[in-house]
Amino acid sequence: MPHGLTEEHTLIRDAVRRFAEAQIAPISERLWEEQAFPYGIWQAAGELGFAGVPYPETYGGGGGQWLSFVIVLEELARVDCAVANALMANSSVASLLNAYGTESQKRTYLRPILEGRRIGAIGLTEPNAGSDAANIATRALQDGGEWVINGAKTFISNSGTDVTGPVVIAAVTGTKPDGRKEISNFIVPSGTPGFGTGRKLKKIGWRASSTHELFFENCRIPGDHLLGERGAGLRQTLAQISTGRILIGALALGILQGSLERSIAYMKERRAFGKPIADFQALQFKVADMATHAHAARLMLYDAAARKDAGERFDQQASMAKLFASERAMEAAHQALQIHGGYGIMSEYPVSRAFGDAKVLEIVEGTSEIQRMIIARELLSSA
Known part of the structure; x- marks a missing residue:
């Protein structure tokens, strides 16, 4: 048992691993080829x-720790990162609803996405607003007791499925006294007139993660679908983003661990020049590096999650963990592919699919460059 983990953490890991091996692994290739939501x-x-591990039992959650949820995502991503991302993206919506929703909003929208009856999607990114979230152009104007939304979103995970909803979107609702945009968050149920799903986006990874463009054309929602305070949308989202970075790091750790285990298994099985390729020092060094990086990433991620559970500041640790884990996952996926040789570039092999998945992780929840900016800013401001 890793240092600092309890027997409960180990039981969670074992349960999720059994589930992933029995339920996900046999269909992972099909999900990839068909780009099918599971x-x-x-x-x-x-x-x-x-899906509900760290959320209140009152609304269908498990009342557990964020560290436990990190372990859940790690074990799922070890087998299929796209499936793990469905839980990660759902948690972004769950966190916003749990932190800022009214009692009615929580019972109506939070419980179903924690129990697996629905799946949440968060609509922040736009064609010209990714890392620069303050640049969003979608607008929501009050008209009597309703809000009228116009605009577009893109790269939205968990969108376009038969169980998608609610979608929580950010929209400009006015201008602040200092001239900046006033941004608010809204709950938009699926099937609302004026809310449309655009084309399904084809990705180099996360192919089983349903990703679409979203469009809003005079989309009317009731006034009580405002989430939290008017004008607090960006602050609400940014307050959750460090948690998202821990969770993306957990997906990366899963890919790292999976790449290591697949590489070791293949090296013991494959023979070349009359002996197992595990006997070649050049390949031994590759798995040694993978194991070292997985251990370091695990310590960083578990530390960041434990800080969150303890109510301590964890923003810098989250960025460091996400940066390190995602870049090392990309490296491990690359080396695993090299170890597998020609078989590694065939999509029927998990190492090939993990390579595409790993690249996505260096982009989402803030690119590696953004993480370095955040870390440097923290260091310089406290020096």
């Missing part, structure tokens, strides 16, 4: 409590 897996994950 409805049955999502429902089962919700019923087993995986």
Whole structure:
């Protein structure tokens, strides 16, 4: 048992690993090839409590720790990162609803996405607003007791499925006294007139993660679908983003661990020049590096999650963990592919699929460059 983990953490890891090996691994290649959202897996994950681990039991959650949720995502991503991302993206919506939603909003929208009956999507990114979230152009104007939304979102995970909803979006609702945009968050249920789903986006990784463009054309929602205070949208989202970086780091750790285990297994099985390729020092060094990086990433991520659970500041640790884990996952996926040789570039092999998945992790929840900016700013401001 890793230092600092309890027996409960080990039981969670074992349960998720059994689930991932039995339910996800056999269909992972098909999900990749068909770019199909895994409805049955999502429902089962919700019923087993995986989606709601760190959220209140009152709304269908498990009342557990964020460290436990990191372990859940790590074990799922070890087998299929796209499936793990469905839980990660869902948690972004769950965190916003849990932190800022009214009692009615929580019971109506939070409980279903924690229990696996629905899946949440967060609509922040736009064609010209990614890392620069303050640059969003989607607008929401008050008209009597309603809000009228116009605009577009892109790269939205968990969108376009039969169980998507709610979608929490950020929209400009006015101008602040200092001239900056006033941004607010809104809950938009699926099926709302004027809310449309655009084309399904094809990605180099996360192919089983349903990703679409979203469009809002005179989309009317009731006034009580404002989430939290008017004008607090950007602050609400940024308050959750460091948690998202820990969770993306957990996906990266899963890829790192999976790449290591697959490489070791293949090296013991494959023979070249009359002996197992595990006997070649050049390949031994590759798995030694993978194991070292997985250990370091695990310590960083578990530390950041434990800080969050303890109510301590963890922003810098989250950025460091996300940066390190995602870059090392990309490196491990690359080396695993090299170890597998020609078989590694065939999509029927998990190492090939993990390579595409790993690249995505260096982009989402703030690119590696953004993480370095955040870390440097923290260091220089406290020096």
